[in-house]
Amino acid sequence: MRWAIAGLLFCALARAQSHNVQTATLSNGMKILIEEDHAIPNVAMYFFYRIGSRNERPGITGISHFFEHMMFNGAKKYGPKQFDIQMEKAGGENNASTSNDLTVYTDWFPNTALELMMDMESDRIRDLAFDPKIIESERGVVYSERRTSVDNSNGGTLSEQLRAAAFIAHPYHWPVVGWPSDIESWTMADLKSYFKIGYAPNNCTMVVVGDVATANVLALARKYIEPIPRQDPPPPVRTKEPPQLGERRVVVRKAAQLPLQMIAYHVPEAKSPDTPVLEVVAALLSRGQSSRLYQRMVDRDQLALSVNAGKGDTFDPTIMTITIQPRSGVDPARTEKALYEELERLQSTAVESEELQKAKNELLAGQYRQMKTIAGRANLLGRYEVFYGDYSKLFTVDKEIQAVSAEDIQRVARTYFTEKNRTVATLLPEGPVRPAGRGRQEGNQ
Amino acid sequence: MKPLIGLSMTLAMALPQFAQVKLPPYTREVLPNGVVVALIPHAGVPLVHFHVLVKGGSESDPPQMAGLASVTAQLLRRGTAKRNADRFSQDLDFLGGTFTTGFDAGGSSVAITAEFLSKDFDRGLDLLSDALLHPSFPEDEVAKEIARRLDQVRTAKDNPGAAIRSYFQTAFFGRLDPRGNLPDEVTLARIQRKDLVEQHQKLYCGKNMIVSVAGDFDPAAAKLKLAQTFGAAPAGTAFQWVPAATPQRRAQMLLIDKPDATQTYFIIAQPGIDRKNPDREALELVNTVFGGRFLSMLNEDLRVNTGLTYGANSQVEQMRLPGAIAISTYTKTETTERAVDLALEVLKRLNEKGLTAEQLESAKAYFKGQYPTRQLETIDQLASVIGEIEMYDLGRVEVDGLFSRIDAVTLAQVNAAARKYYRTDNLTLVLLGAADKIRDSVKKYDPHMVEMSIRDPGWGGK
Numbered sequence: 001m002r003w004a005i006a007g008l009l010f011c012a013l014a015r016a017q018s019h020n021v022q023t024a025t026l027s028n029g030m031k032i033l034i035e036e037d038h039a040i041p042n043v044a045m046y047f048f049y050r051i052g053s054r055n056e057r058p059g060i061t062g063i064s065h066f067f068e069h070m071m072f073n074g075a076k077k078y079g080p081k082q083f084d085i086q087m088e089k090a091g092g093e094n095n096a097s098t099s100n101d102l103t104v105y106t107d108w109f110p111n112t113a114l115e116l117m118m119d120m121e122s123d124r125i126r127d128l129a130f131d132p133k134i135i136e137s138e139r140g141v142v143y144s145e146r147r148t149s150v151d152n153s154n155g156g157t158l159s160e161q162l163r164a165a166a167f168i169a170h171p172y173h174w175p176v177v178g179w180p181s182d183i184e185s186w187t188m189a190d191l192k193s194y195f196k197i198g199y200a201p202n203n204c205t206m207v208v209v210g211d212v213a214t215a216n217v218l219a220l221a222r223k224y225i226e227p228i229p230r231q232d233p234p235p236p237v238r239t240k241e242p243p244q245l246g247e248r249r250v251v252v253r254k255a256a257q258l259p260l261q262m263i264a265y266h267v268p269e270a271k272s273p274d275t276p277v278l279e280v281v282a283a284l285l286s287r288g289q290s291s292r293l294y295q296r297m298v299d300r301d302q303l304a305l306s307v308n309a310g311k312g313d314t315f316d317p318t319i320m321t322i323t324i325q326p327r328s329g330v331d332p333a334r335t336e337k338a339l340y341e342e343l344e345r346l347q348s349t350a351v352e353s354e355e356l357q358k359a360k361n362e363l364l365a366g367q368y369r370q371m372k373t374i375a376g377r378a379n380l381l382g383r384y385e386v387f388y389g390d391y392s393k394l395f396t397v398d399k400e401i402q403a404v405s406a407e408d409i410q411r412v413a414r415t416y417f418t419e420k421n422r423t424v425a426t427l428l429p430e431g432p433v434r435p436a437g438r439g440r441q442e443g444n445q
Numbered sequence: 446m447k448p449l450i451g452l453s454m455t456l457a458m459a460l461p462q463f464a465q466v467k468l469p470p471y472t473r474e475v476l477p478n479g480v481v482v483a484l485i486p487h488a489g490v491p492l493v494h495f496h497v498l499v500k501g502g503s504e505s506d507p508p509q510m511a512g513l514a515s516v517t518a519q520l521l522r523r524g525t526a527k528r529n530a531d532r533f534s535q536d537l538d539f540l541g542g543t544f545t546t547g548f549d550a551g552g553s554s555v556a557i558t559a560e561f562l563s564k565d566f567d568r569g570l571d572l573l574s575d576a577l578l579h580p581s582f583p584e585d586e587v588a589k590e591i592a593r594r595l596d597q598v599r600t601a602k603d604n605p606g607a608a609i610r611s612y613f614q615t616a617f618f619g620r621l622d623p624r625g626n627l628p629d630e631v632t633l634a635r636i637q638r639k640d641l642v643e644q645h646q647k648l649y650c651g652k653n654m655i656v657s658v659a660g661d662f663d664p665a666a667a668k669l670k671l672a673q674t675f676g677a678a679p680a681g682t683a684f685q686w687v688p689a690a691t692p693q694r695r696a697q698m699l700l701i702d703k704p705d706a707t708q709t710y711f712i713i714a715q716p717g718i719d720r721k722n723p724d725r726e727a728l729e730l731v732n733t734v735f736g737g738r739f740l741s742m743l744n745e746d747l748r749v750n751t752g753l754t755y756g757a758n759s760q761v762e763q764m765r766l767p768g769a770i771a772i773s774t775y776t777k778t779e780t781t782e783r784a785v786d787l788a789l790e791v792l793k794r795l796n797e798k799g800l801t802a803e804q805l806e807s808a809k810a811y812f813k814g815q816y817p818t819r820q821l822e823t824i825d826q827l828a829s830v831i832g833e834i835e836m837y838d839l840g841r842v843e844v845d846g847l848f849s850r851i852d853a854v855t856l857a858q859v860n861a862a863a864r865k866y867y868r869t870d871n872l873t874l875v876l877l878g879a880a881d882k883i884r885d886s887v888k889k890y891d892p893h894m895v896e897m898s899i900r901d902p903g904w905g906g907k
Contacts, residue, residue: 140753
């Protein structure tokens with residue numbers, strides 16, 4: 001049974017491969033991945049630019065993310081608002097996201113809008129406009145985004161402080177949205193030079209999945225995007241995070257009903273052979289109600305409302321973070337202790353084969369679920385291409401996960417989950433807190 | 446509308462033509478005990494998705510015990526006839542399966558979903574039915590769940606963007622309406638094991654369940670297994686929904702104080718429509734232009750033109766009972782008055798001037814262009830759409846005739862809808878922010894405003 005499920009998933013992923021991803025590279029260096037899928041009359045077109053907050057420096061932190069916003073504010077042919085006006089009128093919708101490593105533009109539209117989208121995307125990559133008035137207005141929007149996602153969010157605030165403590169040298173130190181003073185002071189010159197380094201076609205991978213004809217996508221890409229000249233890619237990120245020399249602790253005091261805790265360990269980048277092992281470790285720890293941390297902290301000991309372990313895909317070494325929402329009246333020292341005991345158990349005792357297979361099954365089924373939609377597949381193909389160097393690794397990831405052994409888990413847990421390598425960030429409620437378990441005044445019913 | 450800037454289109458777009466999308470063929474059967482089973486074979490993905498609707502939802506909660514239906518649903522998997530909570534989780538996770546519980550829009554039904562690899566159809570169905578039909582509600586699990594829920598009520602207030610929705614629900618609908626009677630420290634603490642057992646017996650019966658199954662499976666075999674499994678449930682009595690009560694149109698204002706907030710969240714709302722209202726397509730299109738997409742009137746004025754917010758939108762609730770039409774956004778504390786004024790001004794503009802023919806056409810294209818990925822792409826979407834069609838007796842035409850109904854909406858109809866529903870009088874205004882800094886400036890909207898602290902227990906309301 002255990003192998004049967006793995007076998008079936010393998011078939012499933014292999015079948016996805018037979019969906020037949022076509023690739024091409026334009027003469028200006030932009031790589032294109034295309035997967036035809038005619039189930040619904042829609043298309044997902046994603047652009048993965050290899051530029052993110054890791055390419056910034058103090059003084060311009062957050063500028064990659066600001067750029068993501070500016071890309072919707074007008075270019076030469078399609079002026080301010082036109083990208084959205086034309087797209088919505090053609091039945092399409094868009095979004096974009098910026099991370100430490102990437103800026104990704106995501107377009108979802110009916111098959112009838114393909115040429116319009118190619119035209120508008122090429123326009124803004126080549127000829128973005130820089131209107132001082134629009135820049136000021138968008139600065140307000142970005143600050144509002146920061147206020148919502150960081151300043152008025154306990155999780156956002158704590159996570160920002162955690163990263164800033166865990167990384168002292170590498171650019172993963174600063175937040176993607178940027179420090180407040182930088183948001184307030186980017187200049188037009190900063191923006192223009194940043195656009196030049198980040199938005200080279202050779203720094204981008206385009207992924208198109210959906211109701212398209214491959215030849216048509218390629219013809220349109222050649223017409224609209226190929227004429228855009230190649231440029232120097234962003235300079236390499238030289239700074240490496242030096243090894244951590246001892247535990248770091250951060251306390252945030254903030255108005256809150258309950259405390260919050262995030263504990264991070266330095267772990268390697270996406271391309272490391274330890275990545276699939278760490279994925280399995282994260283699943284063992286917190287995926288599903290049968291996971292170790294859920295069972296121990298949420299269920300058995302009732303110390304936490306929720307617990308989640310995970311790490312993102314990154315170009316450079318990153319952190320795995322365990323986020324714990326302690327219950328009311330529970331000292332965060334207790335949740336912390338329980339976590340360390342569970343991590344120590346991973347180090348000292350080999351995982352039983354059934355539990356290991358369960359974690360793998362959860363991971364594989366989860367991965368497969370992401371492939372249900374054209375948007376999900378565009379996202380996965382692009383991420384495997386940029387982070388793992390080859391989209392086709394998406395179709396062999398099941399083998400890599402299946403190969404993870406109990407010994408691998410122990411080795412990885414011993415390597416990374418050490419006291420010296422961890423950063424502990426705790427948010428403690430400030431100001432008057434009402435006592436636990438007291439009801440509201442009677443008579444309100 | 447403002448003149449379009451830089452409209453030098455070489456691609457002078459003809460309006461896109463969209464073929465009518467249709468539901469895939471599916472079968473529907475009523476078992477002798479009343480369970481409705483819809484089977485939607487959808488090959489291509491080796492997954493199967495189960496979607497079960499249990500009529501009643503939070504509307505079945507006794508007023509003094511808000512939260513009963515949701516606690517019942519959450520405990521379904523925490524101990525059954527065959528498995529203790531731990532065993533259930535181990536079995537589910539070993540299959541890489543999912544199991545979720547929640548409500549449909551408006552909370553008129555409980556929705557339970559589960560998804561498995563196709564080859565695990567039998568094992569998945571066994572897990573699902575074990576939880577749905579044979580939960581044992583062990584005392585210790587009940588105690589743990591209630592305690593967790595009490596803490597969740599508290600921690601919900603650490604997320605002000607979500608918390609304002611709860612304050613709004615309570616203020617807008619009032620505590621006599623199930624939608625305004627949200628679980629809190631008092632109502633949750635009253636729930637006992639016997640209430641859960643009773644609630645389960647009452648609702649999880651044949652006449653009260655709709656089971657939709659979508660995915661890659663053999664329909665004949667599935668039909669037999671589902672009939673066998675769900676046919677074993679007692680027929681019971683169908684839950685009787687309370688008649689629709691339209692929320693009253695009245696001016697009211699609530700200010701929730703969060704002294705450390707650096708931005709103010711606010712919702713401006715008025716009564717809207719129910720799920721079957723004949724104006725719903727027209728309203729869908731009006732709302733798309735007003736606040737339902739990125740370059741909507743609201744987001745254009747509050748975000749794109751002024752930088753006051755990261756996002757402003759409006760929503761037309763479409764639930765069994767008439768819901769709200771609600772504008773929702775946030776802005777830094779200092780610009781609270783300016784943002785509320787501007788939102789009201791945009792509302793007034795819509796009410797007075799309506800849409801242009803060009804805006805209407807754009808809204809129709811947008812709606813039709815987005816519909817397939819929002820509703821019909823995946824097996825979970827299909828199962829949910831068909832479950833809803835069955836629950837509200839809407840018929841296939843709900844989807845199959847949708848684009849024709851959208852196409853048929855005229856400019857006169859949308860503008861009549863804008864005038865009728867997007868009014869500027871008797872609004873509910875809920876603000877959450879640093880009261881000391883905004884109180885004086887927002888009093889002008891309603892001198893009788895009610896104020897409370899985010900530290901006060903519960904969600905306010907009468």
